[in-house]
Amino acid sequence: MLGIMQEHPLMISSLIEHAARFHPDSEIVTRTVEGPIHRTNYLELRNRSKQVANALEKLGIEQGDRVGTLAWNTYRHMELYFGVSGSGAVLHTINPRLFEEQIEYIINHAEDRVLMFDIAFTDLVQKLAPKLKSVEFYIAMTDKDSMPDMDLPNLYCYEELVQAEKPDYQWPLFDERTASSLCYTSGTTGNPKGVLYSHRSTVLHTIMAATPDGANISASECLLLIVPMFHANAWGIPYAAAMTGAKVVLPGPRLDGENLYDLMATEGVTFSQGVPTVWLMFLQYIDSKPGLDLSKLPLRKVSIGGAAPPRSMIERFEDNGIDVMQGWGMTETSPLGFVNGDLLPKHKNLSKDERFAIKSKQGRGIWGVESKITDDEGNEQPWDGESVGNLMIRGPWIAAGYFKKDNSDQLDADGYFPTGDIATIDSNGYLQLVDRSKDVIKSGGEWISTMELENQAVSHPDVAEAAVIGIHHPTWQERPLLIVVAKEGATVTSDDLMQFLGERVAKWWLPDDIAFVDELPHTATGKLLKTKLREQFKGYVAAESS
Amino acid sequence: MLGIMQEHPLMISSLIEHAARFHPDSEIVTRTVEGPIHRTNYLELRNRSKQVANALEKLGIEQGDRVGTLAWNTYRHMELYFGVSGSGAVLHTINPRLFEEQIEYIINHAEDRVLMFDIAFTDLVQKLAPKLKSVEFYIAMTDKDSMPDMDLPNLYCYEELVQAEKPDYQWPLFDERTASSLCYTSGTTGNPKGVLYSHRSTVLHTIMAATPDGANISASECLLLIVPMFHANAWGIPYAAAMTGAKVVLPGPRLDGENLYDLMATEGVTFSQGVPTVWLMFLQYIDSKPGLDLSKLPLRKVSIGGAAPPRSMIERFEDNGIDVMQGWGMTETSPLGFVNGDLLPKHKNLSKDERFAIKSKQGRGIWGVESKITDDEGNEQPWDGESVGNLMIRGPWIAAGYFKKDNSDQLDADGYFPTGDIATIDSNGYLQLVDRSKDVIKSGGEWISTMELENQAVSHPDVAEAAVIGIHHPTWQERPLLIVVAKEGATVTSDDLMQFLGERVAKWWLPDDIAFVDELPHTATGKLLKTKLREQFKGYVAAESS
Ligand SMILES: Nc1ncnc2c1ncn2[C@@H]1O[C@H](COP(=O)(O)OP(=O)(O)OP(=O)(O)O)[C@@H](O)[C@H]1O
Ligand SMILES: Nc1ncnc2c1ncn2[C@@H]1O[C@H](COP(=O)(O)OP(=O)(O)OP(=O)(O)O)[C@@H](O)[C@H]1O
Ligand SMILES: [Mg+2]
Ligand SMILES: [Mg+2]
The missing domain is CATH 3.30.300.30 (ANL, C-terminal domain)
Structure with missing residues (x-):
């Protein structure tokens, strides 16, 4: 017997629609690739993503077609997050820092029909273009005045395409398991592999990301999104920001300490996300400039993931009144898997040393991510904080395999995905990474x-x-x-x-x-x-x- | 093209499993119907809900069968939330304060095969039993020593049934749209109508309830759940508590000010949920006892819903450092629809009077609940805070109709459910109820x-x-x-x-x-x-x- 509830597919477009209705004037502030600061809001961003959807339709892009991006964190990239996926096409975010051969391989493997690129990557695109077999439309993400001078017959100007369209567009509704976006892994252990997300996995991940167990996001936050939008969906923050109406600050191409510090100070940033190397640079910048003071910033929370932050970094932030949230995740996990946020009530009165020992772990599994650690024969190991095993996970936003690969035995018999990480888990469910299985x-x-x-x-x-x-x-x-x-x-x-x-x-x-x-x-x-x-x-x- | 993500149905059982794995020792404290305080934790509660599932199986209860409860907020009722629904049967929570004829009607209409009841309702059940056609098993929710003396051939003792079973049980997996629970409306405007929730609607509602836009629940909270578990899923709190591992305090049958105050003080309650009349009683109790002081309680947040709280109540709490969260909802909406929690950043610096004017509204729509206000011809009215219209809503946890009713035209052409409430919505999406359409x-x-x-x-x-x-x-x-x-x-x-x-x-x-x-x-x-x-x-x- 089925329940008598309404049937609505979980759609990425619903996130930006919600923002436009309930947080129309909440801001998205960008340090643009062209240089100046740009300000927009969710109402405009929703309208522009509808213009994007209309423009793609006009180019003949259909549901399931891949639209590649080589772009920094900007409002235009955020428009594409909603405009491309919302229209039913697949947003393929490409890491521009990969080796050229990897980028070439990835675009050809994904069979991108469109390549959107920041003008910072003009040379790269010019060089790659002859080898990109599937790309029919090259779209420079800029306005007419800043169009790069390129030798490409099928070159378009983003602003010209977008501004020619009306913001009237009816987001299509379809099977929520439909592919929404594609992201290749970092290539740390071999060649990057393509993870193909769905609307369902993305929306479920988004709601969890907003909960206190996830990244705890609300309209009260001003988010500086340092983690790139081409890195595992920027940890899901662009989606969660729209769902909650949080103000967003996007640093564009400038990940230097100066730009980050200035944006934090002038925009009132309360929460920021980045990998350890970026935070290291940021802290070094502060130390190198007499007069700058971490504790004077409006910043109240940082999230650090992708690699383990050194304990000294965690202490530095916390000693300055800034909560550290460590996250463990993979491109294959959308990426939130384990999060180390607020201490459990029973741990709040431990000594500082004990608290930081807990804070240095990778975190506790969030709802939706089931996990186990196994020995090499697949036997489950106890959660005692000592037994070491291969970390295996399953859940609705965990990959079942890779794009255009034989996925017949990516998962174990119980449907768990092998992360390639080796870890312990303690009785409170805290994960501690030991190593990658390829590195140990x-x-x-x-x-x-x-x-x-x-x-x-x-x-x-x-x-x-x-x-x-x-x-x-x-x-x-x-x-x-x-x-x-x-x-x-x-x-x-x-x-x-x-x-x-x-x-x-x-x-x-x-x-x-x-x-x-x-x-x-x-x-x-x-x-x-x-x-x-x-x-x-x-x-x-x-x-x-x- | 579908994404390549794992397929896992959203199941209510996953909530309690998560609690048992990640918050095994987080407590559930009950003022029992028998009198004393009872303490358990999520590990035990998970195990006991598995014992419940085994016991139901032994009685021959099958997927889709209805299991009625006439019970206060206790750990046993919470076990049933997970044990009954988790097993695939349908938990039918019945309001024991309804008129006897209504209770009789509801149980017969639902065709409950089992009736679980607190011993506080022994007389009621004894009186009703001859008229209840479908009930095969009457189960008194108590232990052997406290078994009531009743004239019922098919009377069972809950503890005997449960303790005879093993806590080994494999939660079944099935279509997430399967019915999970059934709750009848309050009967304010006519006869109560049955709302049949699904696993999908419940789990989606649960995650949203945990977000800051919902009820903002985490393991850091200690929740005193005053709103009854037979009233619209107790606003989803039992599920959200399990998902996040929050400590739960259950007042049992004693909703008097003394019991509530004592539980808050001794258990460290930080957040509590109830309807305005309960809060009125609670505040009157505090005022009547010299020496009691609202601001000295650990309480930091209350949520008030089901009817509009008077502004003086909101002020009273906030002036004592307790945040008020108003919620608008219906049995038909699982029930979260509109929530008035944290003020928007732009409103935080308004005058006290202006802030309370906003706080007195019913709140802003949460993600997942799409809404419109329409005139009697169905024309959408603007969100200007002035135009009055019929509130219409749709979304994955909104009812599509009622149990055993003709549901062919419950929704409008666009799938919106008419709430029967008349309201305005302002440009920030704040709902302000004007009246019920039957009362205006x-x-x-x-x-x-x-x-x-x-x-x-x-x-x-x-x-x-x-x-x-x-x-x-x-x-x-x-x-x-x-x-x-x-x-x-x-x-x-x-x-x-x-x-x-x-x-x-x-x-x-x-x-x-x-x-x-x-x-x-x-x-x-x-x-x-x-x-x-x-x-x-x-x-x-x-x-x-x-
Ligand atoms: N908080 C963390 N602490 C330590 N390591 C982490 C943390 N978060 C993520 N990682 C590491 O990053 C990995 C996931 O990274 P990502 O998906 O970007 O690609 P990659 O695994 O580095 O590259 P590839 O899979 O192509 O070899 C995890 O498997 C883990 O080893
Ligand atoms: N915060 C609130 N302020 C004012 N009214 C509210 C609020 N929350 C809920 N309500 C009222 O409660 C109604 C939902 O209540 P419920 O589902 O318990 O049954 P009912 O509508 O009272 O009874 P019935 O539908 O059987 O006549 C809403 O339609 C609304 O009128
Ligand atoms: Mg990897
Ligand atoms: Mg009603």
Whole structure:
């Protein structure tokens, strides 16, 4: 027997419609690619996304067609979030920091019919165009005056297309499982893979993101969205902002400390989202400018995810009255999976040290994300905070596979998706990542967490960044090699660092050698690119090999 | 093209599973029907709801079968929320305060196979039993020692049934649109009508209820749930509490000020939900006991709904540092529709008077609830805060009709459900109720809001309660009659009150007459029962008829 309730499919268009009706004058403020600050509001943004939908229709874009974007966080990109998906087409956000060959591969693999791009990427697009087989329309996301000079017969001006259309458009209704957007993974462990979201998964994720267990978003917030809109749906914030009518501030191409600080101060930013490397830069900027003061900003909350923030970063924010929310997620998880927000009531009176130990974990699973940790035979491990296992998850906003891949055995028998992360979970459901399964070092049958070694190394006052990879060892199969970048102006010796680590990790975890470099390779989303490091240090023989 | 996301139906059982995994030791505290305080937690509650599911299976209860409850807010009732619906059966919560004939009608209409009841309702059940045709199992919600002495062959003891079962049970998965629960409306305007919720509608409503735009619920809250679990799903709080792991305090049968105050003080209640009449009693209790102080309670937030709270009540709470959240809803809307929670940022700096004027409105539509106001021909009226119209709503947790009714024309051509309420909506989306369409007085082609007249009358210091109904008038068709209950010990004259109103409403709105009574009739959920008043004052001729 079915309930007698109304049947309405969950549609992304409903989010922006809600914003336009209930928060028409709540603002979206952009540092534009062209330079100046641009201000709009949800009513206008809704109208413009309808114009976008009309323009796409005129170009002959149909439901399911992919529309690629190479763009920073701007109001135009946000219009596309709603205009493209709302019309039934698929928004394909592309990371412009990927290697050129990866971008080429991704666009061809996605078969994008349209490529929207910021004029900051004119050269890149000009270079790529001859190799992009499916792209019929190149649309420069700017106005007529700023149109780039390009050698492309099928080049269009975004503002010309959009402004030629009426804001009258009836959002179509269709099966809520219809594809809405496409995003490729960061390519940390291999080639990027395409995750194809649906309207249903996106809307469910959005509501959860708004809850206190998610990112706790409401109209009272002013959000500075630093995490790029091409990185896992910008953690779902553009959708949740519309659903709740929160004011949004978009930094455009300028992720430098100065721009971020100024936007926070002048726009009254209360909550901001970014990866650890961006926050590191931001804090360094503040420290480098006498007179700037973190605690004087209106900022009350930051969310940090995509990689583990060092504990010192968490402490720095919290000591300045800014709550830290860590999030664990993947492109495959829309991305919210585990969130470390407010402490549980029973933990609120712990010592500062104990509280930060909890705050440093990746967080507790939010409703909608079921999880388990398993050994290599698939046996479930207890949630005791000690047992280590492969993190497996399932739920309505978790991928079932990848775009144009054989997805027949992406999930286990119970429908769980293997994250590739190794973790413990404690009795309160707090996830603590140990390592990626591709990174963990198997030394004589035991595991050494490269993540933990790196965390300890960067807690040394003279270390700027650290990476640990496994190098071949005749007896132990693999042993850790620590690769270190010293802080500017500082010197640190192998002996010194080895002693420092000796006080912090088990003896048999100590790296066999330490290499000093000027720079470490990163992925497009700012993560350590260990595949590159492994190539670089292939055949490396430890000085103190024992 | 469909997205490549996992397919998981939205199931009520997932809410309690989440609580058991992530908040196993968060408490559910009950003032039991038997008297003492009982403490349990989500782990135990999940296990007990699985035992309930096993027990129902053993009785032969199948998917879709109705299980009725006549029960106060207790942990057992909460177990049934998850155990009954989770198993695929339909939880039918019955309001024990309805007239006996209504209860009889409802149980027979629902065809309940099981009737669970608190021992407080032993006499009622004994009396009703001979007339209940479908009920095969009467289950007294108590333990063996407290079993009532009843003349019923098919009487069972809840604790015996439940404790005989194992907590091993695999929640079934099925179509998320499957019926989960059934609740009849309050019967204010006629006979109660059955609303049949689904797992999908309930889960979507639950997530929204947890967001700041809904009721803003998280594990940091300790919730005192005063609104009965038989009244519109207790506003969805039992579900949202499980989803977020919030501590729950259940007052059992004792809704008196003393019990509520004590529970708040001893259990650390931060947030509590109830209808205006309960809050009135609660505030009167505090005023009657020297030494009690509202501002000293841990209480930080109250939610008030089901009827309009007088402005003085809102002020009283807010002046004591307690945020007031007004909600507008119906049994048919699960029930969250419009919520007046945090002020919008742009309203936060208004004068106190202006802020309370906004706070007195019914609130802004939450995402998922689309609304319009229409004239009697169905033409949409503008959201200008002035234009009055019939409130029409639609969305995934709004009823499409009623149980066992002809539902072919319950909705308008665009799928909107007519609420029967008359309202304005302003440009920020704030709903302001004018009246019920069945109550509004049509005087010479113009409308007079009985709700507004009543609000003004109760703002007189000597008036305890007031009701306005239309009486026949030869020239104007209908004119208002004001019926007043004076405050204990106070006297108020017709002239005095008429002058008081004369300063507050338009001259042609002034009642034609004022009648003084000792008591006004109420529905089972504490609303004015105007159908009864209209009978009582049928043929009444106004003294000053003009
Ligand atoms: N809070 C966090 N702490 C530590 N690691 C995190 C955190 N959040 C995310 N991660 C890491 O990021 C991964 C997800 O990143 P993303 O989807 O951007 O691509 P990727 O896994 O880096 O790249 P690819 O899958 O292409 O190799 C997770 O599997 C996890 O290893
Ligand atoms: N905040 C509020 N302010 C004023 N009235 C409210 C508020 N919330 C709910 N109501 C009234 O309560 C009604 C819904 O109540 P409920 O579903 O309990 O049954 P009822 O409408 O009173 O009874 P019936 O439909 O059987 O006549 C709404 O239609 C509205 O008139
Ligand atoms: Mg990955
Ligand atoms: Mg009604």
